[in-house]
Amino acid sequence: MSYSASNLPKEKHYFFDRHGGVSSGKYASLNASLRSLDTRENVFKNLEIVAAHYHQPLQNLNILIQGISSQAVYVEHPTQYKISADGMVTDKPNVILALRTADCAPILFYDDKNKIIGAAHAGWRGALRGIIENTLDLMISLGAEKQHIAAVIGPCLQKNSFACQSDMYREFLSADKNYQQFFTVQDDLHWLFDAEKFCVHRLNIYGIQNVQTSGINTYTDENYFSYRRNCHQNLVSAPLDFPSHLSTIML
Numbered sequence: 677m678s679y680s681a682s683n684l685p686k687e688k689h690y691f692f693d694r695h696g697g698v699s700s701g702k703y704a705s706l707n708a709s710l711r712s713l714d715t716r717e718n719v720f721k722n723l724e725i726v727a728a729h730y731h732q733p734l735q736n737l738n739i740l741i742q743g744i745s746s747q748a749v750y751v752e753h754p755t756q757y758k759i760s761a762d763g764m765v766t767d768k769p770n771v772i773l774a775l776r777t778a779d780c781a782p783i784l785f786y787d788d789k790n791k792i793i794g795a796a797h798a799g800w801r802g803a804l805r806g807i808i809e810n811t812l813d814l815m816i817s818l819g820a821e822k823q824h825i826a827a828v829i830g831p832c833l834q835k836n837s838f839a840c841q842s843d844m845y846r847e848f849l850s851a852d853k854n855y856q857q858f859f860t861v862q863d864d865l866h867w868l869f870d871a872e873k874f875c876v877h878r879l880n881i882y883g884i885q886n887v888q889t890s891g892i893n894t895y896t897d898e899n900y901f902s903y904r905r906n907c908h909q910n911l912v913s914a915p916l917d918f919p920s921h922l923s924t925i926m927l
Contacts, residue, residue: 679831690923691782691784691923697725707719711917712919736772737772738766741759741760747760747807748810750766751764752768763811766927774795777894778901781799781875782829785811787820793927800871804847808878812825825884825886828889831890833902834896835868835871837904841866858877
């Protein structure tokens with residue numbers, strides 16, 4: 677089921693699940709990815725449905741071209757699929773920050789005192805390379821204060837479903853040997869990685885203490901899209917042909 681957190685204003689944020697849209701088949705039904713082979717007509721209709729949740733038009737949605745970067749940008753005027761970045765911040769009303777995910781961790785930020793919001797797409801590479809901190813830095817530069825920032829980590833791949841190989845494990849330990857605490861040996865070739873716990877750690881180290889997590893596993897909970905589950909079910913016919921849902925926040 678869709679998720680909202682108690683530490684953010686309920687009417688100002690929402691982690692959408694896969695339901696409530698118009699797409700069909702493996703994209704059923706609220707698919708937000710134009711990179712998938714779903715029809716553009718369906719995707720834009722789904723985006724309209726998401727915007728309507730906030731009583732806003734489609735053009736007020738800001739959707740990035742996401743990747744694995746640590747780049748965060750300031751959003752004054754919303755656009756769809758025109759800016760390449762993995763974090764975004766605004767202090768403008770009626771701008772809906774929208775993250776696309778299908779296993780990666782979506783993180784929403786809200787400074788209710790200073791009226792500044794942010795959103796970060798925290799895949800494991802982006803999280804390791806600083807997307808969380810760079811998004812928060814941008815919020816602080818606009819006048820946000822750490823003690824007033826609330827953060828929520830939405831539905832994502834949980835530890836018991838996040839098996840990785842030695843290359844990823846070594847990359848984390850080369851950055852900080854203490855990151856071993858986020859891995860558990862699965863077998864001779866694989867580790868289990870706790871992405872949610874890692875993101876909480878990075879938030880806490882930065883100075884953000886008001887943090888909530890959904891605890892929802894996108895791989896095992898079929899209310900959500902999961903790239904990894906689609907791969908295991910042989911549903912990914914092209915590199916980017918998988919559906920994604922949206923995590924959203926606005927002032």
